[in-house]
Amino acid sequence: MGINFTNFLSSKSKSKRLNEFQDLDHIDGVAISTISADLYNSSRDDLVMFYFRDGVNYASVYTQSKIISENIKWNLNQKAKKIFSLIVNTRNANCFTGKQGYKSLEKIAEIISLKLTQKQKEDEDQPKKINSKEIIFGCTGTIGEIFPEEKIINKIPELIEKIKYTQNKYIWMKSALGIMTTDTQPKMAMEECSIGGSDIKIFGVAKGSGMIQPDMATTLAYIFTDADLPNDVLKKLLKKNISNTFNAVTCDSDTSTNDMVSIFSTGKSKHPKIKNANDEKIKNFDFALNKVLLNLAKRVVADGEGASKFITVNIQGCKNEDDAKKIAFSIANSPLVKTAISGEDANWGRVVMAIGKAGVQIKHEKLSIKFGEISVVSNGKLNSNYKEDEVSEYMKSDSIDINVDISCGSKSFKAYTMDLTKKYIEINGDYRS
Amino acid sequence: MGINFTNFLSSKSKSKRLNEFQDLDHIDGVAISTISADLYNSSRDDLVMFYFRDGVNYASVYTQSKIISENIKWNLNQKAKKIFSLIVNTRNANCFTGKQGYKSLEKIAEIISLKLTQKQKEDEDQPKKINSKEIIFGCTGTIGEIFPEEKIINKIPELIEKIKYTQNKYIWMKSALGIMTTDTQPKMAMEECSIGGSDIKIFGVAKGSGMIQPDMATTLAYIFTDADLPNDVLKKLLKKNISNTFNAVTCDSDTSTNDMVSIFSTGKSKHPKIKNANDEKIKNFDFALNKVLLNLAKRVVADGEGASKFITVNIQGCKNEDDAKKIAFSIANSPLVKTAISGEDANWGRVVMAIGKAGVQIKHEKLSIKFGEISVVSNGKLNSNYKEDEVSEYMKSDSIDINVDISCGSKSFKAYTMDLTKKYIEINGDYRS
Numbered sequence: 001m002g003i004n005f006t007n008f009l010s011s012k013s014k015s016k017r018l019n020e021f022q023d024l025d026h027i028d029g030v031a032i033s034t035i036s037a038d039l040y041n042s043s044r045d046d047l048v049m050f051y052f053r054d055g056v057n058y059a060s061v062y063t064q065s066k067i068i069s070e071n072i073k074w075n076l077n078q079k080a081k082k083i084f085s086l087i088v089n090t091r092n093a094n095c096f097t098g099k100q101g102y103k104s105l106e107k108i109a110e111i112i113s114l115k116l117t118q119k120q121k122e123d124e125d126q127p128k129k130i131n132s133k134e135i136i137f138g139c140t141g142t143i144g145e146i147f148p149e150e151k152i153i154n155k156i157p158e159l160i161e162k163i164k165y166t167q168n169k170y171i172w173m174k175s176a177l178g179i180m181t182t183d184t185q186p187k188m189a190m191e192e193c194s195i196g197g198s199d200i201k202i203f204g205v206a207k208g209s210g211m212i213q214p215d216m217a218t219t220l221a222y223i224f225t226d227a228d229l230p231n232d233v234l235k236k237l238l239k240k241n242i243s244n245t246f247n248a249v250t251c252d253s254d255t256s257t258n259d260m261v262s263i264f265s266t267g268k269s270k271h272p273k274i275k276n277a278n279d280e281k282i283k284n285f286d287f288a289l290n291k292v293l294l295n296l297a298k299r300v301v302a303d304g305e306g307a308s309k310f311i312t313v314n315i316q317g318c319k320n321e322d323d324a325k326k327i328a329f330s331i332a333n334s335p336l337v338k339t340a341i342s343g344e345d346a347n348w349g350r351v352v353m354a355i356g357k358a359g360v361q362i363k364h365e366k367l368s369i370k371f372g373e374i375s376v377v378s379n380g381k382l383n384s385n386y387k388e389d390e391v392s393e394y395m396k397s398d399s400i401d402i403n404v405d406i407s408c409g410s411k412s413f414k415a416y417t418m419d420l421t422k423k424y425i426e427i428n429g430d431y432r433s
Numbered sequence: 434m435g436i437n438f439t440n441f442l443s444s445k446s447k448s449k450r451l452n453e454f455q456d457l458d459h460i461d462g463v464a465i466s467t468i469s470a471d472l473y474n475s476s477r478d479d480l481v482m483f484y485f486r487d488g489v490n491y492a493s494v495y496t497q498s499k500i501i502s503e504n505i506k507w508n509l510n511q512k513a514k515k516i517f518s519l520i521v522n523t524r525n526a527n528c529f530t531g532k533q534g535y536k537s538l539e540k541i542a543e544i545i546s547l548k549l550t551q552k553q554k555e556d557e558d559q560p561k562k563i564n565s566k567e568i569i570f571g572c573t574g575t576i577g578e579i580f581p582e583e584k585i586i587n588k589i590p591e592l593i594e595k596i597k598y599t600q601n602k603y604i605w606m607k608s609a610l611g612i613m614t615t616d617t618q619p620k621m622a623m624e625e626c627s628i629g630g631s632d633i634k635i636f637g638v639a640k641g642s643g644m645i646q647p648d649m650a651t652t653l654a655y656i657f658t659d660a661d662l663p664n665d666v667l668k669k670l671l672k673k674n675i676s677n678t679f680n681a682v683t684c685d686s687d688t689s690t691n692d693m694v695s696i697f698s699t700g701k702s703k704h705p706k707i708k709n710a711n712d713e714k715i716k717n718f719d720f721a722l723n724k725v726l727l728n729l730a731k732r733v734v735a736d737g738e739g740a741s742k743f744i745t746v747n748i749q750g751c752k753n754e755d756d757a758k759k760i761a762f763s764i765a766n767s768p769l770v771k772t773a774i775s776g777e778d779a780n781w782g783r784v785v786m787a788i789g790k791a792g793v794q795i796k797h798e799k800l801s802i803k804f805g806e807i808s809v810v811s812n813g814k815l816n817s818n819y820k821e822d823e824v825s826e827y828m829k830s831d832s833i834d835i836n837v838d839i840s841c842g843s844k845s846f847k848a849y850t851m852d853l854t855k856k857y858i859e860i861n862g863d864y865r866s
Contacts, residue, residue, distance in 0.1 A: 067789030067797065096785050098814055143782025144815060257789050335768070335853075336861055343862030349576025352529050356500030356690050364500065381531055382577055420768075421862070422855045428769055429776030429853070 022190045024172040024203045027226050029054055029266025032171050033162040034178040037155040039091035039141075039148055045178035047152060048088045049159050050222065051116065053124065055082030055134070056264040059234035061242050063259035070094045070101035070147070071137035072260065074109075080134045081231065084116060086222065086262065088138035088179045089152060090207075095257045096144040104149035109135045111153060115160050138220045138260050140181055140207065176205040179220060182427065183207055185303050189295035193288035196281045198271035200227045202288050206296040208303075219246065221261040221296050227285060228267035229274055236277035237289055238263050245293035249301045249416045250332050261293075301416045306423030309341055310399045313415045317406040323360045324406075324413035330358035331402060331415075338420035341400055346391035348376045351402060366407035371400065455623045457605040457636045460659050462487055462699025465604050466595040467611040470588040472524035472574075472581055478611035480585060481521045482592050483655065484549065486557065488515035488567070489697040492667035494675050496692035502528035503535045503580070504570035505693065507542075513567045514664065517549060519655065519695065521571035521612045522585060523640075528690045529577040537582035542568045544586060548593050571653045571693050573614055573640065609638040612653060615860065616640055618736055622728035626721035629714045631704035633660045635721050639729040641736075654679065654694040654729050660718060661700035662707055669710035670719055671696050678726035682734045682849045683765050694726075734849045739856030742774055743832045746848045750839040756793045757839075757846035763791035764835060764848075771853035774833055779824035781809045784835060799840035804833065 031051040039046040062072050071094050087108070094101045109132035120127035164171055176186030187206040194200055206221035229237075238261065246261055274282055302310045313332045318324035331337055334354040340347035348369055355362065365380035372394050375383045394400075464484040472479040495505050504527050520541070527534045542565035553560035597604055609619030620639040627633055639654035662670075671694065679694055707715055735743045746765045751757035764770055767787040773780035781802055788795065798813035805827050808816045827833075 063789075064792075065786070065789035066791070066793060066795055067785055093782075096782065096810075096813075096815070143785055257786055335857075339858050339861035341862075342858065345862070349526075349529065352500055352576055353498070353690055356496075356498035358499070359497075360499060362499055377529075380529075382529070419862075420858060422858045424768075425772050425775065425853060425855045425858060428772035429774075429778070 021169070021173070021188055023169050024167070024188055024190050025169065026167045027201050027203055027224050027266060028268035029056065029226065030167060030224050030264070031163045031165045032167055032175050033159050033164065034174045035155050035159045035162060037089070037148070037151045039089060039151060045174060046090045047155060047159060048175050048178040049163070050086040050088075050175070050224075050264070051163050052084050052264065052266060053120070053165070054266070055084050055128070056266050057229060057231050057234055058083050058262060058264045059231055059238045060136070060260060060262040061238055063257060065257045065259075067095070067257050069139055069258045070097055071105060071139040072258065073102060074105045075136045075260075078133045078136065080131070082134065083136055083264075084130045084134045085112060086136050086138065086264070087112065088140075088220065088222075090179055090181050091141040092139060092145055092147055093141045093143045093258050094137075094139040094147045097147045101147045104147045105137055106132070107149065108152055108156070109133075109137075111156055112160075115156060119160060119163070136262070138179070138222070138258075140179070140220055140258055143257065172203065172205065176207070179205065179207045181207065182305065183303055185299075187296055187299040187303070189292045189299070191288035191291045193284045195227055195269070195274065195285050196272035198269050200269050200271070200285060200288075201225060202227075202285070202292045204292045204296050206300055208300040219259050219261075219300055221246065221293070223261070223263040223289070223292060224266070225263065226266050226269040228269060228271060229265045229282070233274055233277045233282075234263050234265055237282075237286055240277075241286070241290045241293050244414070245290060245297045248414060249297045250329060263289075298416055301418050304418035305427045306421040306425075307418030308398070308421050308423070309419040311338075311341060311417045311419065312399070312401045313417065314401060314403045314412070315406065315414070316404070316412040317408055318360070318411045318413075319409035321411045321413055324411050325415070326360050327355055327358040327404065327406070328413045328415035330354045331404070332417035335420055338417070341395070342419035342421045344392070344395040346371060346376070346388065346395050351404070352377070355404065362406050363408060368405040368407065370403040371395070372397075372403075454602075454606070454621055456602050457600070457621055457623050458602065459600045460634050460636055460657050460699060461701035462489065462659065463600060463657050463697070464596045464598045465600055465608050466592050466597065467607045468588050468592045468595060470522070470581070470584045472522060472584060478607060479523045480588060480592060481608050481611040482596070483519040483521075483608070483657075483697070484596050485517050485697065485699060486553070486598070487699070488517050488561070489699050490662060490664050490667055491516050491569075491695060491697045492664055492671045493569070493693060493695040494671055496690060498690050498692075500528070500690050502526050502572055502691045503530055504538060504572040505691065506535060507538045508569045508693075511566045511569065513564070515567065516569055516697075517563045517567045518545060519569050519571065519697070520545065521573075521653065521655075523612055523614050524574040525572060525578055525580055526574045526576045526691050527570075527572040527580045530580045534580045537580045538570055539565070540582065541585055541589070542566075542570075544589055545593075548589060552593060552596070569695070571612070571655070573612070573653055573691055576690065605636065605638065609640070612638065612640045614640065615738065616736055618732075620729055620732040620736070622725045622732070624721035624724045626717045628660055628702070628707065628718050629705035631702050633702050633704070633718060633721075634658060635660075635718070635725045637725045637729050639733055641733040652679065652692050652694075652733055654726070656694070656696040656722070656725060657699070658696065659699050659702040661702060661704060662698045662715070666707055666710045666715075667696050667698055670715070670722055673710075674719070674723045674726050677847070678723060678730045681761075681847060682730045683762060696722075731849055734851050737851035738860045739854040739858075740851030741831070741854050741856070742852040744771075744774060744850045744852060745832070745834045746850065747834060747836045747845070748839065748847070749837070749845040750841055751793070751844045751846075752842035754844045754846055757844050758848070759793050760788055760791040760837065760839070761846045761848035763787045764837070765850035768853055771850070774828070775852035775854045777825070777828040779804060779809070779821065779828050784837070785810070788837065795839050796841060801838040801840065803836040804828070805830075805836075
């Protein structure tokens with residue numbers, strides 16, 4: 001927990017970026033269980049249960065797609081004040097599965113709620129009756145395939161038997177591995193902070209962006225904290241901190257039907273009561289939550305399909321943040337910029353093109369572009385000291401910063417992406433060959 | 434001229450799609466000259482002059498990028514009623530070349546206007562004085578390199594000497610070849626029509642989407658007709674017919690700083706005077722112009738960088754055309770849809786994803802998707818007769834139609850694109866290796 005992870009994602013070594021993990025240990029009120037339901041026809045874990053024995057406050061943000069998966073419909077329909085479990089399966093997105101997909105979730109939630117109610121009777125001093133509405137789902141995988149209801153139901157007894165009330169690094173790693181699709185590495189992050197003098201932990205796991213059967217990259221991220229925060233405060237903090245973390249990353253510009261980021265607050269840490277999201281006492285928590293979300297979001301990009309480089313696009317000097325965001329994503333999603341970077345080519349002309357097509361009015365003569373710290377364009381002209389060799393050397397790094405200053409205002413936005421490689425085409429196109 | 438080209442672009446054979454040409458012959462009032470100005474350090478033609486000895490009415494549409502090339506700035510600044518020449522160079526986009534790039538054009542236009550005025554004295558009964566403002570430019574190639582003013586100026590005398598007042602298929606082919614960058618084939622198209630009983634020709638040449646030094650795909654298209662139409666009518670017809678032709682194609686979603694489509698009307702055909710774009714007498718011309726533009730636009734996509742398949746995305750049943758266009762481009766620009774098609778994978782789930790992310794409200798239960806004539810999804814459900822084998826066989830075609838019916842209205846839009854292949858990455862990323 002002592003490692004400073006602030007800058008590790010800009011590490012020059014890709015393996016370093018992906019393989020360094022913080023030591024997630026225990027959060028009171030969280031329990032984890034993972035199992036293989038044989039969804040991949042292999043023995044890998046593909047079904048993960050997060051069980052909250054005392055219930056948790058929670059908040060979620062979901063994909064903005066106009067076509068959403070059945071599990072997201074289910075989650076939106078439940079209005080429980082506290083929830084007792086999050087169940088995540090991979091391999092099947094439960095999207096475009098129609099009534100069958102939704103009914104399967106109803107059935108699974110019903111069975112799990114009965115089994116967990118029974119477990120409450122066995123384990124708790126004051127057992128609670130758990131309702132199926134107090135269970136939410138995360139699904140990721142192929143769209144349009146029949147949801148594997150039976151396979152999942154068959155494994156519920158064993159999944160519940162395996163629940164561990166105490167977590168350690170190993171069990172968090174298992175949960176992060178269990179929600180992966182074609183991710184090459186699990187994604188975990190943590191921060192510690194305080195609320196009104198009490199120590200607080202914030203842990204998170206995420207997946208993305210991968211596929212096994214060719215399908216879209218889906219991002220799921222789950223944040224766990226022992227803080228005691230009401231649902232509306234969690235919702236506000238999550239929404240606010242998503243904008244410059246998960247909503248600032250792009251792998252390939254495609255938006256999933258299943259994207260889901262949730263935060264669960266066990267309330268086990270005793271700190272002064274927090275009633276609203278602007279309370280000064282949670283400034284520190286707010287900041288730490290942003291760090292956990294950003295850390296996970298960066299890990300998603302760094303492990304993007306076929307990625308060989310981690311790219312930070314930093315736009316400054318705009319009239320408003322919206323303009324800065326448009327330009328940042330125009331660059332981050334440009335196939336020509338992304339292929340140039342995969343080819344280690346300092347093709348700044350393509351950055352100019354991507355700025356131009358963003359649709360934001362800019363003043364040509366004020367534009368500046370840097371690759372890392374190397375000035376390429378300043379005041380709308382190619383820098384007179386520009387040395388192609390120097391920039392070419394920089395382009396060999398695993399981590400590339402594109403810094404653009406529009407010089408028309410004070411607002412900025414930072415987007416994170418990856419390069420576009422043959423490996424991406426291979427993963428997504430050559431599946432059948 | 435007798436060949437029916439209407440459906441040739443949906444031909445299963447890629448070589449057939451690209452290699453079949455119509456027989457463009459002569460249009461009175463147009464003259465063509467091509468030369469190598471050694472811009473590529475090779476002997477290939479890279480400088481093309483279209484000379485209109487009696488001047489022509491004209492109209493142009495340009496890129497919507499907020500960063501535009503110096504030649505587009507030049508063209509926008511000239512307000513001549515008629516123009517006498519269009520000069521097109523490849524290899525250098527004359528974009529982000531600043532004052533030097535613009536001044537070079539001033540100088541070149543000045544020299545050409547003097548030389549052409551001299552040629553008028555030699556060749557014409559009633560010689561005209563040609564002003565530098567009556568010359569416009571098309572440029573395509575790398576952004577940000579110094580514009581090769583000297584190389585071009587050195588070749589002007591020879592370029593003018595080589596002017597041919599009579600054209601044939603060969604000289605049109607030379608002009609189409611002379612404006613290419615990494616295009617693998619020249620792009621030419623023609624239609625014949627009539628205005629008030631007079632026969633009219635519409636010829637066109639285009640380039641895109643290629644690069645030699647890694648740079649963006651730039652589309653240039655030039656249309657020539659012997660019709661006698663005023664500038665405002667030409668402008669209206671061009672704008673109207675661009676929307677479902679050149680503005681309906683996408684190779685890789687990147688917008689050039691240099692895109693330019695122009696129409697030139699020599700007025701050599703004597704037909705009833707046309708004063709406005711709604712005149713019934715030009716319905717036939719309007720239709721033929723659309724066919725020429727669509728033919729050229731399809732050729733640009735069929736020859737897109739690394740393309741192995743030609744894809745038509747046909748969206749029907751929307752409330753308005755704008756919605757249909759949003760969905761069409763969301764599918765046509767999705768890297769996951771495009772890689773699936775390059776991998777010949779009938780991954781309809783990705784089509785669903787791309788429909789969802791388009792931001793248009795749709796009714797899930799009314800959605801239908803066909804690959805070609807094969808129904809995959811109908812009324813929001815996987816078709817009960819769906820046979821993966823049958824669709825897989827279809828996906829082997831060189832030309833793939835994705836037909837989507839939203840069933841919420843009567844408006845439609847058709848977009849044209851290509852698949853995303855390793856070859857695209859190679860062309861745009863591996864340049865230096």
